[in-house]
Amino acid sequence: MDQQIVTVLVLAGTYALFSLGLTLAWGVLDVLNIAHGAMMMFGGFSAYWVSERVDLPWPALIALGMLVSGSLTALMDATVFATIRRAASDARQIEILTLIAGVGVAGIPLTLAEASTHDTPFGIPSIRPAVYHVGGVSFSAAQVAVAVLGIGLTIALAIALVRTRQGRALRALAFDRETSQLMGLNPWLLGTATMFVAGALAGLAGVLLMLRLGGIAPNSGEILLLKGFAIVILGGVGSVWGTLLASIFLAVAETVVVQYTSGTWTDGISFVVIIVVLIVRPQGFLGKNLTERV
Amino acid sequence: MNSWYYDNLLNVQTALLYIPLVLGVQISIRAGIFSLAPVGFFAAAAYAGAAMALHGWSIALATIVPVLASLVIASFMAPIIASLRGLYLGLVTFAMALLVGVIATNGGELTGGSLGLFAVPLGTSTLELVLTAVFFLAAAWRIERSSIGRIVAALDYSEELTSSVGVDVPRMRSIIFVLSCGCGATSGVLYVLTLASISPTVASFGTVISVLTMAIVGGIGRWYGAPIGIIFVTWLPIVLSSVGTYRNLVEGAVLALVAMYAPSGIAGLVHRAAEVVSPRLWGVIRRPAPFVGANSMAVLDSESRKEGEF
Numbered sequence: 253m254d255q256q257i258v259t260v261l262v263l264a265g266t267y268a269l270f271s272l273g274l275t276l277a278w279g280v281l282d283v284l285n286i287a288h289g290a291m292m293m294f295g296g297f298s299a300y301w302v303s304e305r306v307d308l309p310w311p312a313l314i315a316l317g318m319l320v321s322g323s324l325t326a327l328m329d330a331t332v333f334a335t336i337r338r339a340a341s342d343a344r345q346i347e348i349l350t351l352i353a354g355v356g357v358a359g360i361p362l363t364l365a366e367a368s369t370h371d372t373p374f375g376i377p378s379i380r381p382a383v384y385h386v387g388g389v390s391f392s393a394a395q396v397a398v399a400v401l402g403i404g405l406t407i408a409l410a411i412a413l414v415r416t417r418q419g420r421a422l423r424a425l426a427f428d429r430e431t432s433q434l435m436g437l438n439p440w441l442l443g444t445a446t447m448f449v450a451g452a453l454a455g456l457a458g459v460l461l462m463l464r465l466g467g468i469a470p471n472s473g474e475i476l477l478l479k480g481f482a483i484v485i486l487g488g489v490g491s492v493w494g495t496l497l498a499s500i501f502l503a504v505a506e507t508v509v510v511q512y513t514s515g516t517w518t519d520g521i522s523f524v525v526i527i528v529v530l531i532v533r534p535q536g537f538l539g540k541n542l543t544e545r546v
Numbered sequence: 547m548n549s550w551y552y553d554n555l556l557n558v559q560t561a562l563l564y565i566p567l568v569l570g571v572q573i574s575i576r577a578g579i580f581s582l583a584p585v586g587f588f589a590a591a592a593y594a595g596a597a598m599a600l601h602g603w604s605i606a607l608a609t610i611v612p613v614l615a616s617l618v619i620a621s622f623m624a625p626i627i628a629s630l631r632g633l634y635l636g637l638v639t640f641a642m643a644l645l646v647g648v649i650a651t652n653g654g655e656l657t658g659g660s661l662g663l664f665a666v667p668l669g670t671s672t673l674e675l676v677l678t679a680v681f682f683l684a685a686a687w688r689i690e691r692s693s694i695g696r697i698v699a700a701l702d703y704s705e706e707l708t709s710s711v712g713v714d715v716p717r718m719r720s721i722i723f724v725l726s727c728g729c730g731a732t733s734g735v736l737y738v739l740t741l742a743s744i745s746p747t748v749a750s751f752g753t754v755i756s757v758l759t760m761a762i763v764g765g766i767g768r769w770y771g772a773p774i775g776i777i778f779v780t781w782l783p784i785v786l787s788s789v790g791t792y793r794n795l796v797e798g799a800v801l802a803l804v805a806m807y808a809p810s811g812i813a814g815l816v817h818r819a820a821e822v823v824s825p826r827l828w829g830v831i832r833r834p835a836p837f838v839g840a841n842s843m844a845v846l847d848s849e850s851r852k853e854g855e856f
């Protein structure tokens with residue numbers, strides 16, 4: 253039972269870390285970044301790729317993964333998504349085209365990783381996280397990192413959004429882009445910075461996932477992406493506290509389901525969550541009123 | 547020609563069987579209903595047909611029953627998702643489509659689990675596939691030029707305006723939704739007829755993406771966008787076989803570029819080129835049928851023509 257709690261915490265942390273970037277992009281910038289999963293994977297992949305050639309300590313590799321994912325995401329937003337925002341005629345077309353373009357862009361890091369690893373899992377075997385045993389429960393350093401960072405960063409971000417100037421700026425941007433420009437904010441700079449942070453968080457999630465599991469596969473991003481959507485929707489788009497609650501909820505639900513069934517149903521939970529929430533209560537746990545959007 | 551045909555038989559047949567599905571997805575998105583439910587029904591109908599055939603049902607029944615059942619089920623689904631719009635409808639239907647895959651993987655004996663079903667006693671000829679494809683394409687063409695086609699375009703532009711000219715918008719949306727699911731189901735039974743096997747990959751992330759690519763890259767505004775998109779997705783890997791593993795990268799890049807610079811797809815690009823090359827000839831043969839998000843008030847009147855519309 254105690255071991256289960258560790259499992260749930262670690263899973264919740266992983267999901268929270270991953271979904272944080274997604275909810276930032278979606279809530280603040282109205283960008284449904286389907287390439288988020290691929291960026292996460294690519295963060296892990298670049299850490300692996302570099303570690304194969306250069307001997308770097310693990311903090312540097314984590315920073316590298318974050319930098320790569322962050323820059324790629326910011327670049328993608330500044331080139332692909334910005335072009336669509338400029339060229340499209342209305343909000344709905346922007347949404348659909350952003351979705352499609354995201355799918356396309358996601359294929360690029362995916363293919364690069366597949367080609368380099370011949371579509372097999374990759375990891376950094378030389379970095380083996382220490383394992384601890386406390387009172388009958390065992391956990392590894394990587395698991396601790398994921399749980400602490402995932403849940404901690406989410407809480408920190410939730411508080412920062414309310415308490416800091418930058419946080420208020422982001423919320424203003426999410427609320428009304430034009431007026432925030434009038435107030436002296438630079439939406440493009442803020443937007444690109446937000447996408448960079450979202451991408452960096454994805455990269456962090458990717459490297460930590462790779463270290464925790466021992467390896468990830470090029471298509472690991474796909475699976476997490478759908479769970480990320482479920483979490484963002486369940487928590488309420490744009491609400492960071494909601495993301496935390498939903499991550500914990502999904503982690504608990506999956507752990508319970510694995511307990512009683514064979515585990516092939518776990519992906520189905522996210523799908524059911526998406527369907528039920530959007531039909532019954534589209535704003536999720538803590539989202540703002542979405543009746544016009546939905 | 548003969549040897550090319552036999553060498554590429556599977557590709558030709560696969561391209562043909564996808565036509566109803568892509569047409570269904572296209573007409574749905576064209577009406578502003580971003581629904582990926584046809585893909586879910588594609589998978590479900592294929593599994594149903596396969597399971598039926600393996601349990602001794604006749605070919606006729608195994609083909610017709612899944613399609614009819616899909617139409618019925620879709621009409622029950624329609625009111626549930628009636629209030630959803632845009633991206634959220636897309637997400638829900640996406641989740642539904644993948645849920646079919648999860649159920650299929652856990653279906654045990656009936657669905658063959660993660661390996662799927664093989665040696666299904668069904669079969670069809672290329673001629674039958676061609677006839678079906680031609681039927682659907684002709685239907686799409688007719689619909690485009692009829693009042694239904696204009697309603698579809700009008701719905702995409704503005705539901706309030708369409709409602710204000712007397713169209714029963716919720717009913718039209720339901721009808722379009724159900725029809726598109728029926729198209730998906732038809733492709734599903736064609737799939738299992740052609741390949742005599744099925745596996746959960748038909749309801750995977752990759753399949754949904756492929757279908758979306760086919761629908762968008764070809765050109766969503768017209769009936770001939772579907773065949774163009776299908777040929778693009780089916781034949782690109784062969785043309786790019788020298789590129790090998792980087793095929794997905796090229797497909798992805800093309801998709802992104804299309805979304806950025808040519809949202810009306812290849813068909814749209816051809817139109818724009820034709821307009822430039824020969825405006826007079828073009829004016830004679832063109833018919834108005836706006837693409838996704840086109841702003842045109844003349845949508846409900848097929849005789850008039852606005853600049854920028856194709």
